[in-house]
Amino acid sequence: MGEQAEKKPKAKEVMKQLTKDYYGGALRAHEENKYVAYTTAVSPVELFYAHDIIPIYPENHSVMCLTGRMMPRLSLEIEKRGYTSHLCAYARSDLGYREVGESPIGGIPDPDFLLACNAQCFTLTKWFQVLSRRYGVPVFVFDTPQYIRKDEARKNIIKYVEHQLAEMIEALEELTGRKFDHDRLREVLGYSTEASKLYREFLDLASIKPSPISIFDALIHMAIIVYLRGTKEAVDYYRLLIDEIKEEKVSKGIGVIPNERFRLYWENLPIWFKFRDHSDFLAAHDAVILTSLYAHAWSYDFDVSNPLGTLAENYTSVFSNVELEDRAERAIELFRRYSLNGNIMFMNRSCKAVTFGVLELKDMIIKETGIPALLFESDMGDPRFYSEVQIRTRLEAYLETLDRMGIG
Amino acid sequence: MNRPVLEELLSIARDPCPMLKAWRRKGEKRKIIGSTLTDVPEELIHAAGMLPFTILGTNKSILRASAHLPDNACSQARSDLEMVLTYQGDFFDGYILPQVDDTTQHLSDIWRRQVRWDYFETFLLPRQIDRPSARQWLLDETLRLKRSLESFTGKEISEGRLWESIGIYNQNRGYLRRLYEMKRRHPDFISNRQFFDLIKSSMWWPKEEHNGLLERFISGLEETDLMGKEGEGIRVVLSGIVWEPPEIMDILDQSGLKVVGDDLCVGWRYIDPDVEANGDPVKAIVDRHFKKGPFTPIYDKGNKIFENLLNLVTRNTAEGVIYLHIKFNESQDYDLPDLIENMEGEGIPIFVVETEYQTTHLAGIRTRIQAFGESLAQK
Ligand code: SF4
Ligand code: SF4
Numbered sequence: 041m042g043e044q045a046e047k048k049p050k051a052k053e054v055m056k057q058l059t060k061d062y063y064g065g066a067l068r069a070h071e072e073n074k075y076v077a078y079t080t081a082v083s084p085v086e087l088f089y090a091h092d093i094i095p096i097y098p099e100n101h102s103v104m105c106l107t108g109r110m111m112p113r114l115s116l117e118i119e120k121r122g123y124t125s126h127l128c129a130y131a132r133s134d135l136g137y138r139e140v141g142e143s144p145i146g147g148i149p150d151p152d153f154l155l156a157c158n159a160q161c162f163t164l165t166k167w168f169q170v171l172s173r174r175y176g177v178p179v180f181v182f183d184t185p186q187y188i189r190k191d192e193a194r195k196n197i198i199k200y201v202e203h204q205l206a207e208m209i210e211a212l213e214e215l216t217g218r219k220f221d222h223d224r225l226r227e228v229l230g231y232s233t234e235a236s237k238l239y240r241e242f243l244d245l246a247s248i249k250p251s252p253i254s255i256f257d258a259l260i261h262m263a264i265i266v267y268l269r270g271t272k273e274a275v276d277y278y279r280l281l282i283d284e285i286k287e288e289k290v291s292k293g294i295g296v297i298p299n300e301r302f303r304l305y306w307e308n309l310p311i312w313f314k315f316r317d318h319s320d321f322l323a324a325h326d327a328v329i330l331t332s333l334y335a336h337a338w339s340y341d342f343d344v345s346n347p348l349g350t351l352a353e354n355y356t357s358v359f360s361n362v363e364l365e366d367r368a369e370r371a372i373e374l375f376r377r378y379s380l381n382g383n384i385m386f387m388n389r390s391c392k393a394v395t396f397g398v399l400e401l402k403d404m405i406i407k408e409t410g411i412p413a414l415l416f417e418s419d420m421g422d423p424r425f426y427s428e429v430q431i432r433t434r435l436e437a438y439l440e441t442l443d444r445m446g447i448g
Numbered sequence: 449m450n451r452p453v454l455e456e457l458l459s460i461a462r463d464p465c466p467m468l469k470a471w472r473r474k475g476e477k478r479k480i481i482g483s484t485l486t487d488v489p490e491e492l493i494h495a496a497g498m499l500p501f502t503i504l505g506t507n508k509s510i511l512r513a514s515a516h517l518p519d520n521a522c523s524q525a526r527s528d529l530e531m532v533l534t535y536q537g538d539f540f541d542g543y544i545l546p547q548v549d550d551t552t553q554h555l556s557d558i559w560r561r562q563v564r565w566d567y568f569e570t571f572l573l574p575r576q577i578d579r580p581s582a583r584q585w586l587l588d589e590t591l592r593l594k595r596s597l598e599s600f601t602g603k604e605i606s607e608g609r610l611w612e613s614i615g616i617y618n619q620n621r622g623y624l625r626r627l628y629e630m631k632r633r634h635p636d637f638i639s640n641r642q643f644f645d646l647i648k649s650s651m652w653w654p655k656e657e658h659n660g661l662l663e664r665f666i667s668g669l670e671e672t673d674l675m676g677k678e679g680e681g682i683r684v685v686l687s688g689i690v691w692e693p694p695e696i697m698d699i700l701d702q703s704g705l706k707v708v709g710d711d712l713c714v715g716w717r718y719i720d721p722d723v724e725a726n727g728d729p730v731k732a733i734v735d736r737h738f739k740k741g742p743f744t745p746i747y748d749k750g751n752k753i754f755e756n757l758l759n760l761v762t763r764n765t766a767e768g769v770i771y772l773h774i775k776f777n778e779s780q781d782y783d784l785p786d787l788i789e790n791m792e793g794e795g796i797p798i799f800v801v802e803t804e805y806q807t808t809h810l811a812g813i814r815t816r817i818q819a820f821g822e823s824l825a826q827k
Contacts, residue, residue: 123781124781126776126781127781158575161550162575162745162778163550163778166783167782170782170786173786181578183574183576183585186547186553186556186570188570192595193589193592196589199584200581200588203580203584203585204581207580364557387518392521392550392554397558399517399518
């Protein structure tokens with residue numbers, strides 16, 4: 041995998057620069073009299089870009105802390121303050137960072153405004169409330185009721201969410217004292233639409249056999265759609281990335297691993313501090329994880345002609361906010377589209393929002409695909425809840441099972 | 449004091465099912481609709497000609513629910529699921545599951561798939577109540593619930609019927625608040641366990657019957673039941689969602705702690721306020737929702753949980769707070785460190801008890817609560 045990363049320096053370099061500029065700009069924001077809003081990875085961030093507010097994603101910063109193996113130290117700091125170790129590792133790492141001030145990138149600026157969209161999870165709304173008290177700044181709970189499969193409910197839900205978008209626009213006008221520019225929103229949304237399409241195209245490269253990308257690539261390149269969607273840079277970036285992969289891999293029939301037998305689905309978020317190890321370990325067994333519903337959470341399908349309506353619909357219907365049947369259907373669709381033949385289901389102690397349905401989901405997916413699943417419990421960020429030996433043994437045993445079944 | 453009536457009410461709180469079954473045998477035809485905590489507008493179910501019943505889990509071991517809901521989900525959700533899967537699945541005709549957080553959202557998906565039912569609805573409560581959108585949303589959602597109930601029964605819920613139900617529910621809340629007031633003034637007139645069991649029995653028993661029982665109990669009270677006890681005991685405020693396992697309340701009683709205020713979903717939040725009887729009845733029900741005390745998963749501007757708790761302590765001249773924390777309840781997990789700091793900043797002692805529905809080792813909890821009580825007494 042390391043090798044493959046070096047073969048496409050261009051997109052990687054661009055990403056590095058974009059990230060540097062983004063965080064640099066954010067850190068200078070207050071000096072430049074700009075506002076900083078914290079927001080959740082799934083949220084109508086287009087409103088911030090349209091209103092010239094710099095969005096910051098504490099989750100992203102937490103990912104850097106987790107991959108930098110700063111857990112459990114950060115967690116222990118806030119456990120001392122009375123927070124429990126079974127909260128989401130992102131939240132623990134973030135609250136810990138605020139106590140000790142240590143960060144792999146020199147920190148993130150303090151917020152002027154907080155937006156918590158609960159389509160992604162409920163945790164964030166509570167975590168941001170803690171921050172809101174800490175900094176004495178408003179928190180806007182952007183409430184997206186579960187997008188249940190009933191027409192009347194859906195109609196009302198979209199109406200409610202649109203109403204909140206209007207309320208948020210008012211809140212932003214109040215914060216900045218500036219009028220919101222709806223034309224600018226259309227422009228931003230145009231970029232989001234384009235970037236989302238390209239992002240999906242990038243993810244879908246994994247449907248090619250052998251696959252030129254693994255979920256490892258998806259997770260690395262996901263960062264841009266998360267924090268720069270709504271900008272032209274994001275659009276250009278994914279164009280560049282796709283061209284590069286097509287040129288270097290697809291056109292030559294080169295796969296991400298040399299001998300691809302097992303094309304795996306991964307349920308849940310990655311175990312951040314172990315993901316590279318997992319990929320290497322699997323590659324040695326001719327297996328590669330190709331996709332996950334999690335990575336697809338940012339492949340939105342916007343309709344630029346109806347900005348508020350389309351934002352409402354897209355952000356409400358993310359996989360973590362639909363009924364289990366819908367979520368299973370989306371996963372099963374990925375099995376078909378990507379010709380997957382294995383299923384690793386990670387029960388993530390950190391993320392209740394994604395995990396509490398997994399036991400049920402497992403049966404639903406097995407029933408449809410006939411492919412056995414490996415289910416295991418651990419934590420995406422806290423090594424105290426991770427058992428190396430046990431997980432490796434189970435992965436090996438699982439691949440042997442697939443082998444015995446003549447899969448791959 | 450009318451002891452037999454009190455005993456009857458308390459026996460409902462011990463286990464309502466045999467009695468409800470007996471009620472059915474006596475010819476009760478109404479369907480029973482179970483709903484989990486909290487804030488389902490029971491008046492609507494009642495007006496639809498059915499019997500609302502609040503599902504409050506089981507204290508028995510979790511056996512079947514574990515296959516569906518992971519062990520780090522709160523025991524409230526797991527016990528509710530366990531109860532319907534194992535014990536009383538046949539008892540209910542339908543369910544309404546309110547949603548407030550990730551746990552309730554998943555619970556409702558699992559329930560819909562794993563439990564047998566003739567009727568199932570989720571009730572999508574607003575998770576913010578600080579903006580106008582929440583009110584409109586709850587109105588739309590309540591109207592949807594109304595139509596859904598109507599289509600299940602095939603009968604329209606008329607305004608008249610709904611007002612009638614609201615009247616019955618208001619009356620019930622009124623009786624319970626009156627008793628609470630008596631308990632506040634004369635903390636020894638009824639034990640904590642007995643009083644909160646009265647509220648529990650109200651969540652489990654047909655309201656018109658319950659009103660009759662409460663009325664007989666109240667009218668049977670004599671002056672000697674209330675006199676001469678003012679100011680006795682150590683006055684505390686109880687905070688949280690539920691008081692489980694029930695032995696917790698016995699421990700408070702045995703430790704000489706008198707509950708004079710609370711913000712529990714199975715306490716004050718259930719009995720206050722009334723639905724105001726004017727205008728449109730559905731709107732009136734929705735209005736009531738926004739006047740209730742704070743509830744941890746629901747966001748409201750400011751630091752409402754703390755402000756409300758502080759107010760409860762001051763208003764009721766309590767000496768401290770006992771906070772009942774359900775293990776794995778994330779909302780409470782996030783609230784607690786700041787809440788403790790804020791309360792202590794006000795000089796108000798707060799003691800947190802972490803329990804689960806299945807907590808059986810109560811000796812340690814008892815010792816610590818007693819120690820807290822003693823420290824309050826010495827103040
Ligand atoms: S609980 Fe899950 S969705 Fe929420 S912040 Fe944590 S990992 Fe993300
Ligand atoms: S976590 Fe808390 S609010 Fe959520 S279902 Fe459990 S007890 Fe209720």
